Amino acid sequence: MSQFQAVIFDMDGLMLDTERIALACWDQAARIHGYQLDPAIGLGMVGLNTRDCVRWVKSVLGEDFPMEEINVTSRELYHAELDRDTPLKPGLLPLLQWLEQQQIPRVVATSTRHEWAQKKLRKANILDCFQGMVCGDQVSQGKPHPEIFLTAASRIHVEPAACVVLEDSDPGVRGAHAAGMRVIQVPDVKAPSAEVLAFGHPVYPSLQQAHAQLQAWQGLPR
């Protein structure tokens, strides 16, 4: 495998241990509005931007399902929770330090809105570790469309084939694959589907193993 020139990071569930918090808040918000939901419905939204989540849930539960109201409540609960703590995934800081030492550019490609992505990364003290950020509200089509990854690569003037994407969710992996990029998946709350595993990309349980894979691709000992 040839060396890579840039790494594109997903944010929630990959760098920040926030998917669990988001799912718990969504569940709580739905209960506040009088609905109890199977956890599988929340998991079905992992990796999608807000617009696609709304579209999906309404396509299944009907146009009159109060998705917007639940989202507003959920967002309030989520932000209150993140104000208390924005937990990082184990192995993230050593990986970012190593990429910095190797002078390999880093970009964030997240489905989250720009304002909130910036707030979260600043709160987690890692905003300055990145040379760019492309967010869900800055692209016309969310993951699994490749637009967000192609935009991220163009921001740092690196060819898609020379980028490695680190992702936790299936839509992200599909998008990275469609963009012609190498991808390492570190699943978070949801295991990869059989269709996604068929891509044959490396899948690791933690960022430490992903870090070792990146070192191997750069020709460094693991």
Added chain:
Amino acid sequence: MKQKISLPPLMRRLLWPLLIVLVFAGVLLQDRLQLWYYNPARTNPDKALLLLTTEWCPYCTILRHSLQQSNIPFRELDVETSKEGRLAFRASGARGIPVTLIGQQYVSGGLAPQLKAISDAGYPVVISIPDEVRQRMQPH
């Protein structure tokens, strides 16, 4: 010897229209009586759940699946394949399926209000989507 009954001319003129009106009134009355008789709201026990559904409707599938997964007892009538279901649907006054009858109260007009009403009636229903529906509709 038979004696011919002769009606007054006015009566003779009104006889056929009157008969037609009576036949229509009879049909209408029979229909109303049938709707009254088959209206499940008349006999449904308090708080008991009855769903009016069809086999093919996706919202019916989700409603049925959610109640089954939540171990909530309910009865179901198919509005296409059973006379009871067809007349119950007419009696409900609803314009679409599914329809949920909770005790004597019909709830219709979308899946969300029905799930909410079931929950408000004290049934802890957990909204659950069958795997085949989720796989078909999941965007990834």
